[in-house]
Amino acid sequence: MYIYDEFDRTLVAERVAEFRDQVGRRISGELTEDEFKPLRLMNGVYLQLHAYMLRIAIPYGTLSSRQLRMLAHVGRRYDRNYGHFTTRQNIQFNWIKLEDLPDAMADLASAGLHGMQTSGNCVRNITTDQWSGVAPDEIEDARIWAELLRQHTTLHPEFSFLPRKFKIAVTAAAQDRAAVKVHDIGLRLHRNGAGETGFEVLVGGGLGRTPFIAKSIRPFLPKRDVLSYVEAILRVYNQFARRDNLYKSRIKILVHDLGAEAFAREVEAEWQHIKDGPLALDPAVVAEIAARFRYPEYARLDDDPPELTQLRKADRRFDAWLCNAVTNHKVPGYAIVTLSLKPEGGAPGDATSDQMDAIADLADRYSFGEIRVGHDQNLAFPHVAQRDLPELWRALDAVGVATPNVGLVSDIIACPGLDYCSLANARAIPVAQELTRRFRDLDLARDLGRLHINISGCINACGHHHVGHIGILGVEKNGEEFYQITLAGRADERAELGTLLGPAVPYAKVADVVEEVVAAYVELRERPNETFIETVKRIGVEPFKERVYATH
Amino acid sequence: MTSPLEQKLKVTGPVVITANRLGDGAVVYRTRDGNWSTRLDDAAVVSTAPAARELLAGAVADGLSAVGAYVAPVQIGPDGRPEPGNLRERIRCTGPTVRCGAPAVAPAITIGL
Numbered sequence: 001m002y003i004y005d006e007f008d009r010t011l012v013a014e015r016v017a018e019f020r021d022q023v024g025r026r027i028s029g030e031l032t033e034d035e036f037k038p039l040r041l042m043n044g045v046y047l048q049l050h051a052y053m054l055r056i057a058i059p060y061g062t063l064s065s066r067q068l069r070m071l072a073h074v075g076r077r078y079d080r081n082y083g084h085f086t087t088r089q090n091i092q093f094n095w096i097k098l099e100d101l102p103d104a105m106a107d108l109a110s111a112g113l114h115g116m117q118t119s120g121n122c123v124r125n126i127t128t129d130q131w132s133g134v135a136p137d138e139i140e141d142a143r144i145w146a147e148l149l150r151q152h153t154t155l156h157p158e159f160s161f162l163p164r165k166f167k168i169a170v171t172a173a174a175q176d177r178a179a180v181k182v183h184d185i186g187l188r189l190h191r192n193g194a195g196e197t198g199f200e201v202l203v204g205g206g207l208g209r210t211p212f213i214a215k216s217i218r219p220f221l222p223k224r225d226v227l228s229y230v231e232a233i234l235r236v237y238n239q240f241a242r243r244d245n246l247y248k249s250r251i252k253i254l255v256h257d258l259g260a261e262a263f264a265r266e267v268e269a270e271w272q273h274i275k276d277g278p279l280a281l282d283p284a285v286v287a288e289i290a291a292r293f294r295y296p297e298y299a300r301l302d303d304d305p306p307e308l309t310q311l312r313k314a315d316r317r318f319d320a321w322l323c324n325a326v327t328n329h330k331v332p333g334y335a336i337v338t339l340s341l342k343p344e345g346g347a348p349g350d351a352t353s354d355q356m357d358a359i360a361d362l363a364d365r366y367s368f369g370e371i372r373v374g375h376d377q378n379l380a381f382p383h384v385a386q387r388d389l390p391e392l393w394r395a396l397d398a399v400g401v402a403t404p405n406v407g408l409v410s411d412i413i414a415c416p417g418l419d420y421c422s423l424a425n426a427r428a429i430p431v432a433q434e435l436t437r438r439f440r441d442l443d444l445a446r447d448l449g450r451l452h453i454n455i456s457g458c459i460n461a462c463g464h465h466h467v468g469h470i471g472i473l474g475v476e477k478n479g480e481e482f483y484q485i486t487l488a489g490r491a492d493e494r495a496e497l498g499t500l501l502g503p504a505v506p507y508a509k510v511a512d513v514v515e516e517v518v519a520a521y522v523e524l525r526e527r528p529n530e531t532f533i534e535t536v537k538r539i540g541v542e543p544f545k546e547r548v549y550a551t552h
Numbered sequence: 553m554t555s556p557l558e559q560k561l562k563v564t565g566p567v568v569i570t571a572n573r574l575g576d577g578a579v580v581y582r583t584r585d586g587n588w589s590t591r592l593d594d595a596a597v598v599s600t601a602p603a604a605r606e607l608l609a610g611a612v613a614d615g616l617s618a619v620g621a622y623v624a625p626v627q628i629g630p631d632g633r634p635e636p637g638n639l640r641e642r643i644r645c646t647g648p649t650v651r652c653g654a655p656a657v658a659p660a661i662t663i664g665l
């Protein structure tokens with residue numbers, strides 16, 4: 001858990017007061033919509049198809065039970081009893097009234113929550129591995145670095161009017177759970193040959209209209225230099241990026257046009273001026289931030305307590321859930337538990353206010369009051385004693401968040417699509433819902449193994465379709481919804497963009513085609529544990545294409 | 553941003569002017585008497601570019617009740633009433649095609665394994 005200081009609290013409170021005044025002036029007509037729009041966007045307020053949408057940042061995916069209860073309250077009091085967790089560690093409320101927004105924001109602020117950096121051409125909410133601080137494979141807690149960057153970039157005048165939005169992700173584990181290679185800047189903390197820790201710096205990744213995997217511009221950056229180096233990158237971006245063309249204004253285009261080497265040279269040249277200045281990190285400052293991340297007082301426990309082993313033997317369903325949703329923890333006797341927000345027939349990432357309240361209560365009882373939000377649109381309890389798992393399983397199941405499908409075919413990532421989003425071409429949620437019904441058989445899902453389906457309702461790619469093992473992109477053709485399907489994208493440390501399967505298929509056929517692709521995989525895999533992406537990598541998309549387009 | 557009034561209007565069939573209500577973002581339609589209504593039935597339907605432009609000009613001039621006014625296609629139903637002309641407008645008119653919020657709790661324990 002991170003403890004905000006007085007500065008943050010004052011900043012958020014001032015912002016609410018300012019926004020209340022702006023809303024008042026808009027309603028009275030003193031501000032026109034053109035004047036008001038950039039102001040509301042700075043606070044995460046969008047106007048969608050049928051209502052205003054409020055996006056709230058959940059920095060590095062860490063929430064306290066108190067904050068989750070506050071989100072439940074906002075959903076209940078100002079919205080329609082639910083919220084939608086996104087792929088960027090944010091939550092969105094879809095039905096908030098303009099006149100209620102200042103009150104909703106004041107309530108959120110009382111729990112340290114806000115919508116700053118969730119919209120506009122600034123450095124957005126910085127994301128990390130949702131298991132930071134507890135993952136056994138991490139070098140250190142990535143959130144410390146995300147927090148340093150958050151403090152440095154929040155309201156930084158030089159970075160408040162960037163050519164376009166700017167997304168940074170940080171990981172400190174061998175397995176990349178933060179998708180750093182598809183961010184404007186990805187920072188990967190690792191150990192070099194000499195045993196020192198530092199960052200590999202990746203730049204120019206991103207999805208959307210022109211997707212790119214980030215290029216590594218520096219294999220090893222000492223930790224003390226992370227702020228100055230990021231600043232140098234942002235300066236080069238600010239100076240050279242295309243402000244004249246919305247579609248070419250992201251850093252990925254600049255890196256591509258200049259070439260990664262030339263871009264890196266510019267950054268290094270800029271960095272030389274500032275690297276030993278005030279941005280060089282004093283270890284005491286880092287230590288102070290690190291001290292604000294509080295870890296629970298873990299008990300001394302052993303792994304695999306007898307009550308666990310007994311129930312695993314006695315109840316196959318418990319065993320299935322445990323194998324699927326429970327992960328090793330740094331501390332013996334503890335576990336990380338993923339809460340699936342992907343029940344059969346559900347809208348991916350949606351949680352009702354009642355569910356949020358119930359989850360907050362369970363977090364108090366079983367996870368030291370802490371909850372994590374992942375980019376997979378699921379939640380996690382980061383500190384669960386293994387001996388509590390049987391009880392917790394029953395309790396989570398009663399709340400509807402114990403579907404043992406984490407990382408499997410029905411754990412679908414989907415954006416709001418045309419049901420809510422004013423930019424959408426096609427719907428995403430009903431496609432996801434239909435697929436969860438088709439793949440309801442959990443034995444089959446387990447047999448298929450790791451298989452990520454990602455759905456976006458338009459080329460903006462909020463559902464990260466390019467990096468889905470099966471990616472589905474909604475397009476519009478003559479007023480009808482069509483979907484392009486790509487195979488074998490991935491968002492992890494070996495990130496790749498998917499390959500197009502063939503011509504787009506109509507709405508009514510998408511689920512059939514996905515089923516067909518999956519059936520083809522089962523036939524074509526070399527051995528039962530060859531994963532879907534391995535099979536596609538080995539034989540290419542052609543055999544899948546032949547099969548799908550022969551039958552449709 | 554280009555004002556909607558400066559954009560070229562191509563009107564090939566019946567259209568209405570639609571926008572989002574300032575206070576709550578609800579979908580509204582411009583009525584014949586220069587007001588806004590949440591019911592498509594109340595919308596003024598026109599079929600020529602000049603008529604649409606005139607209706608739009610009035611809507612845009614009223615920047616306080618509703619925002620983001622634009623021309624949207626409609627179809628005239630068998631009963632003579634306007635219906636949304638495409639999927640986007642249908643969803644705007646009748647709401648999301650999916651149930652709001654998470655579905656009824658489907659406990660995994662009861663799902664067959």
Ligand code: SF4
Nearest residue numbers: 415421424457458462
């Ligand atoms: S991908 Fe497109 S449709 Fe989906 S949320 Fe993003 S902008 Fe909206």
